[in-house]
Amino acid sequence: xxxxxxxxxxxxxxxxxxxxxxxxxxxxxxxxxxxxxxxxxxxxxxxxxxxxxxxxxxxxxxxxxxxxxxxxxxxxxxxxxxxxxxxxxxxxxxxxxxxxxxxxxxxxxxxxxxxxxxxxxxxxxxxxxxxxxxxxxxxxxxxxxxxxxxxxxxxxxxxxxxxxxxxxxxxxxxxxxxxxxxxxxxxxxxxxxxxxxxxxxxxxxxxxxxxxxxxxxxxxxxxxxxxxxxxxxxxxxxxxxxxxxxxxxxxxxxxxxxxxxxxxxxxxxxxxxxxxxxxxxxxxxxxxxxxxxxxxxxxxxxxxxxxxxxxxxxxxxxxxxxxxxxxxxxxxxxxxxxx
Amino acid sequence: xxxxxxxxxxxxxxxxxxxxxxxxxxxxxxxxxxxxxxxxxxxxxxxxxxxxxxxxxxxxxxxxxxxxxxxxxxxxxxxxxxxxxxxxxxxxxxxxxxxxxxxxxxxxxxxxxxxxxxxxxxxxxxxxxxxxxxxxxxxxxxxxxxxxxxxxxxxxxxxxxxxxxxxxxxxxxxxxxxxxxxxxxxxxxxxxxxxxxxxxxxxxxxxxxxxxxxxxxxxxxxxxxxxxxxxxxxxxxxxxxxxxxxxxxxxxxxxxxxxxxxxxxxxxxxxxxxxxxxxxxxxxxxxxxxxxxxxxxxxxxxxxxxxxxxxxxxxxxxxxxxxxxxxxxxxxxxxxxxxxxxxxxxxxxxxxxxxxxxxxxxxxxxxxxxxxxxxxxxxxxxxxxxxxxxxxxxxxxxxxxxxxxxx
Numbered sequence: 001x002x003x004x005x006x007x008x009x010x011x012x013x014x015x016x017x018x019x020x021x022x023x024x025x026x027x028x029x030x031x032x033x034x035x036x037x038x039x040x041x042x043x044x045x046x047x048x049x050x051x052x053x054x055x056x057x058x059x060x061x062x063x064x065x066x067x068x069x070x071x072x073x074x075x076x077x078x079x080x081x082x083x084x085x086x087x088x089x090x091x092x093x094x095x096x097x098x099x100x101x102x103x104x105x106x107x108x109x110x111x112x113x114x115x116x117x118x119x120x121x122x123x124x125x126x127x128x129x130x131x132x133x134x135x136x137x138x139x140x141x142x143x144x145x146x147x148x149x150x151x152x153x154x155x156x157x158x159x160x161x162x163x164x165x166x167x168x169x170x171x172x173x174x175x176x177x178x179x180x181x182x183x184x185x186x187x188x189x190x191x192x193x194x195x196x197x198x199x200x201x202x203x204x205x206x207x208x209x210x211x212x213x214x215x216x217x218x219x220x221x222x223x224x225x226x227x228x229x230x231x232x233x234x235x236x237x238x239x240x241x242x243x244x245x246x247x248x249x250x251x252x253x254x255x256x257x258x259x260x261x262x263x264x265x266x267x268x269x270x271x272x273x274x275x276x277x278x279x280x281x282x283x284x285x286x287x288x289x290x291x292x293x294x295x296x297x298x299x300x301x302x303x304x305x306x307x308x309x310x311x312x313x314x315x316x317x318x319x320x321x322x323x324x325x326x327x328x329x330x331x332x333x334x335x336x337x338x339x
Numbered sequence: 340x341x342x343x344x345x346x347x348x349x350x351x352x353x354x355x356x357x358x359x360x361x362x363x364x365x366x367x368x369x370x371x372x373x374x375x376x377x378x379x380x381x382x383x384x385x386x387x388x389x390x391x392x393x394x395x396x397x398x399x400x401x402x403x404x405x406x407x408x409x410x411x412x413x414x415x416x417x418x419x420x421x422x423x424x425x426x427x428x429x430x431x432x433x434x435x436x437x438x439x440x441x442x443x444x445x446x447x448x449x450x451x452x453x454x455x456x457x458x459x460x461x462x463x464x465x466x467x468x469x470x471x472x473x474x475x476x477x478x479x480x481x482x483x484x485x486x487x488x489x490x491x492x493x494x495x496x497x498x499x500x501x502x503x504x505x506x507x508x509x510x511x512x513x514x515x516x517x518x519x520x521x522x523x524x525x526x527x528x529x530x531x532x533x534x535x536x537x538x539x540x541x542x543x544x545x546x547x548x549x550x551x552x553x554x555x556x557x558x559x560x561x562x563x564x565x566x567x568x569x570x571x572x573x574x575x576x577x578x579x580x581x582x583x584x585x586x587x588x589x590x591x592x593x594x595x596x597x598x599x600x601x602x603x604x605x606x607x608x609x610x611x612x613x614x615x616x617x618x619x620x621x622x623x624x625x626x627x628x629x630x631x632x633x634x635x636x637x638x639x640x641x642x643x644x645x646x647x648x649x650x651x652x653x654x655x656x657x658x659x660x661x662x663x664x665x666x667x668x669x670x671x672x673x674x675x676x677x678x679x680x681x682x683x684x685x686x687x688x689x690x691x692x693x694x695x696x697x698x699x700x701x702x703x704x705x706x707x708x709x710x711x712x713x714x715x716x717x718x719x720x721x722x723x724x725x726x727x728x729x730x731x732x733x734x735x736x737x738x739x740x741x742x743x744x745x746x
Contacts, residue, residue, distance in 0.1 A: 041481065046485060047485060144365055145367070225375030225476065225479070226369075226375055226728055228375075305479075305480070306475070306479040306551050306552055309728040309729070311388070312554055
């Protein structure tokens with residue numbers, strides 16, 4: 001008799017991790033986001049974008065066709081590369097990009113794999129690991145362009161890590177918790193999304209999200225007119241595909257965190273609703289929709305802005321963004337004292 | 340030695356005094372197969388992120404245009420010179436024909452002169468749009484790239500209506516032009532110009548006034564007017580440095596002496612000025628096109644000397660289709676021995692043409708200098724001291740076109 005709840009628990013958790021909002025949904029979202037990015041850019045740029053693969057549905061399967069092409073392409077291992085690191089780093093980078101997801105709830109009915117009450121802390125900590133593997137990718141390729149790309153990644157990592165942490169700290173001070181569930185509950189109780197409570201922190205977070213996922217105008221590590229393909233110059237086949245998909249995974253994670261911390265999470269769905277539909281599905285849809293809108297806005301930037309230079313990006317990180325993030329923390333402290 | 344940052348750009352003297360020890364610097368081979376190189380190789384030596392030496396290695400697309408032209412009849416050199424500078428075919432064609440006409444001593448009729456200027460100005464707009472597009476993609480703005488190449492299309496369509504071909508027109512022949520302006524061309528040209536005027540506002544918003552573009556280009560690749568003259572820079576790049584030099588004004592050819600237009604010039608000579616001046620020149624070209632459409636005189640499109648050599652069938656074609664066919668003498672042309680030069684202000688700068696004949700069917704010496712080749716010193720002189728990311732900025736801003744330089 002005790003077996004049945006265990007089985008239900010297992011199935012629900014497996015569903016949670018693998019199907020919704022886990023890997024399957026992520027893959028669908030990433031594939032659709034790449035398609036959407038290309039379509040938005042095409043609309044701005046007076047052209048069609050992906051069209052000829054599955055013409056009846058407007059070329060929506062183009063990304064899947066690309067994925068298949070990457071899967072069956074020949075993989076080339078450069079002679080001078082550090083082969084172990086060369087082979088391992090993209091996979092590790094991809095995995096660590098996905099890992100924050102186990103700490104990010106997309107609904108009030110949330111059985112964390114590691115119930116800790118520290119989910120914000122863990123997810124942010126895991127986000128900061130991915131760039132280290134990006135640096136290893138560039139180092140192991142034995143290519144000067146990749147190497148310069150990884151150096152740029154390192155510079156940017158250092159200059160934008162602190163604002164990221166500070167902008168999250170600003171929200172933690174207000175929510176008085178390190179867990180996502182109470183943070184969303186706080187926004188629900190006060191009927192105020194975080195972006196209104198502390199807009200400066202939201203601004204800093206969104207800038208850092210653009211930076212850390214390499215969207216324009218901070219597409220500096222992959223600047224193709226200077227560095228060919230940046231970190232992934234020497235890669236081919238599925239490894240290249242993984243490398244190209246990782247920033248989109250990161251973008252998804254960042255957008256999820258943004259919608260939880262700043263956009264009220266699953267609001268307007270109540271935290272007290274229960275059941276598979278009301279407790280898991282609807283809040284998940286609400287959060288993912290918000291994250292998707294954020295992502296669509298961020299990928300739209302490609303059509304508007306060229307890229308900054310490395311020194312300009314680093315300087316703006318140390319000159320402006322870090323002061324903004326400190327101001328955001330001060331604003332939060334004042335608000336926490338007053339309210 | 341420690342470099343001091345001066346508004347984002349290092350002094351060339353400071354960089355030259357650096358100890359060039361081997362460990363400290365890395366050499367990058369940008370090209371010949373690189374998204375940011377074009378058909379050339381740029382050897383870049385970097386100290387950290389600072390460029391200490393740039394060595395452009397050109398010649399990957401050398402197509403022996405001079406050698407080929409010296410072994411063909413005079414009329415057959417037209418397609419050869421055109422193919423060297425594909426975004427700018429009319430000017431290549433025109434410069435050669437001007438030199439040839441001086442030897443043949445033919446003066447084209449006024450209408451043909453106007454049509455030549457018309458084709459040249461439409462071509463200048465397409466050439467500048469090409470340059471803007473390439474600059475856009477070098478800075479990472481795929482939108483400007485797509486827009487510029489897309490907006491080039493209406494003007495190429497105009498050229499197709501006027502000359503029968505989109506790019507390689509071979510429109511200008513000794514003594515005139517090959518095609519009369521078709522019916523309805525003026526209306527079509529006017530609507531194209533109105534479209535482009537609207538689009539230039541969009542370019543202003545997304546390109547010239549874009550904060551990222553301003554940050555990337557202002558004070559990058561600065562060349563003073565004196566340096567620009569010393570290095571022999573030509574075209575919009577020279578005028579962006581504040582030198583008022585344009586062959587259309589200084590030694591007018593075609594119909595430019597009768598046309599009213601201005602030569603835009605800038606002051607700072609940085610990449611941003613070189614970006615703006617191309618937009619300004621597009622505006623001036625549109626002004627010239629409007630004048631030509633209004634003022635174009637009636638008359639023949641080829642010189643009387645050529646017209647009298649047409650056979651009766653060709654004359655019938657000329658009267659009915661307004662199309663000048665080649666008289667037989669074009670192929671067997673044996674110009675008197677002599678030499679001549681011609682200068683034409685092409686989209687990227689001045690083409691200098693030298694033609695030497697000795698009374699044979701083929702040119703004795705065929706020599707031309709293209710503007711891109713003369714803008715090459717930008718790489719070695721101006722890029723040093725900038726960051727690696729500034730190299731595409733400088734490359735794109737000078738609108739360098741390797742096949743044109745290699746000839």
